[in-house]
Amino acid sequence: MKLPFNPRVAVVGATGAVGRVMLEILAQRDFPASEVVAIASARSAGRELPFKGSFLTVRTLERGVFKGVDLVLLDTPDEVAAEWAPVARDEGAIVVDNSAAWRADPEVPLVVPEANPEAAFSHKGIIASPNCVTIGVVVPMAPLHRRYGLQQMIVSTYQATSGAGKGGVEELAEQSLKLVNEMEALGSGGAADIAPQPQVFVAPIAFNVLPAVGRVREGGSTGEELKLLTETSKILSIPDLQALATCVRVPTVVGHGSSVFAHFSEPVDLEEAKRLLAEASGVEMNDVPNPMAVAGTDACVVGRVRSVDFDPNALSFFTVSDNLRKGAALNTVQIAELLLS
Numbered sequence: 001m002k003l004p005f006n007p008r009v010a011v012v013g014a015t016g017a018v019g020r021v022m023l024e025i026l027a028q029r030d031f032p033a034s035e036v037v038a039i040a041s042a043r044s045a046g047r048e049l050p051f052k053g054s055f056l057t058v059r060t061l062e063r064g065v066f067k068g069v070d071l072v073l074l075d076t077p078d079e080v081a082a083e084w085a086p087v088a089r090d091e092g093a094i095v096v097d098n099s100a101a102w103r104a105d106p107e108v109p110l111v112v113p114e115a116n117p118e119a120a121f122s123h124k125g126i127i128a129s130p131n132c133v134t135i136g137v138v139v140p141m142a143p144l145h146r147r148y149g150l151q152q153m154i155v156s157t158y159q160a161t162s163g164a165g166k167g168g169v170e171e172l173a174e175q176s177l178k179l180v181n182e183m184e185a186l187g188s189g190g191a192a193d194i195a196p197q198p199q200v201f202v203a204p205i206a207f208n209v210l211p212a213v214g215r216v217r218e219g220g221s222t223g224e225e226l227k228l229l230t231e232t233s234k235i236l237s238i239p240d241l242q243a244l245a246t247c248v249r250v251p252t253v254v255g256h257g258s259s260v261f262a263h264f265s266e267p268v269d270l271e272e273a274k275r276l277l278a279e280a281s282g283v284e285m286n287d288v289p290n291p292m293a294v295a296g297t298d299a300c301v302v303g304r305v306r307s308v309d310f311d312p313n314a315l316s317f318f319t320v321s322d323n324l325r326k327g328a329a330l331n332t333v334q335i336a337e338l339l340l341s
Contacts, residue, residue, distance in 0.1 A: 255321065267313055
């Protein structure tokens with residue numbers, strides 16, 4: 001099922017960080033909506049959000065709100081998405097969901113337009129958009145996989161505090177302000193005692209890195225690490241993918257980075273691989289890809305592309321992307337654009 005050319009669009013979770021970016025991207029890309037409806041929880045009802053030089057009045061997420069809506073872009077907690085995506089679908093809308101509620105469902109396609117656009121058209125009313133760090137890895141990996149056949153990957157991530165929401169960014173700012181006036185403590189082992197008690201993260205995040213993104217599951221991996229592995233396997237259709245991830249929270253605001261080691265079924269020609277990346281949709285090359293440079297941009301920026309001396313079938317590279325834009329809002333809108341084609 002495709003969308004009508006001028007669909008009526010609802011953005012659910014419109015007052016959140018990603019929801020606001022969704023509205024910005026719909027306007028920036030001139031998405032041909034006949035109307036855009038902003039929806040959020042009851043406590044946000046009546047708020048006004050800027051959109052295309054005017055304002056949208058936020059409506060309450062409740063029964064009947066999806067009447068006449070063709071497309072729902074959903075960015076809410078998992079439990080909210082699990083409850084309301086079927087409601088919107090049953091009222092006649094196509095749902096593109098940015099939560100984790102539907103990503104593992106075998107009946108729900110998991111889509112990154114640069115990697116598996118055809119999967120979007122197998123939907124049964126709900127389409128899932130992957131985890132933000134998965135998108136940053138899959139976009140550059142897709143052209144390499146098509147050429148060489150991915151078999152194994154080892155990924156270490158460098159994930160910004162905004163991935164934990166507004167509270168994560170505020171905790172970084174609060175702790176940084178406290179510690180910047182106590183620089184001597186940073187070198188004497190006293191920083192952890194001086195930093196405000198963490199509320200969002202498991203330990204102080206300012207001037208620190210935390211290899212703990214998500215709850216540790218049976219086997220020792222965190223939920224974030226398992227999502228990266230299972231989602232990559234599903235998107236690239238590699239059911240026997242061998243993979244290991246270590247997800248690390250770092251003291252940046254926006255932009256998730258990943259260091260990737262990939263082993264393929266065929267020998268990798270370094271210059272050809274660089275050309276494939278440079279020509280790939282959604283990829284930009286940069287000698288030193290870094291979060292500050294990608295904030296507010298749409299591409300997955302790739303650099304440090306290297307052969308591996310001990311493995312001619314392997315390649316190493318670093319990728320970074322804006323986790324709020326390409327990692328969430330943009331990918332969701334791009335899926336919707338596919339349904340217009």
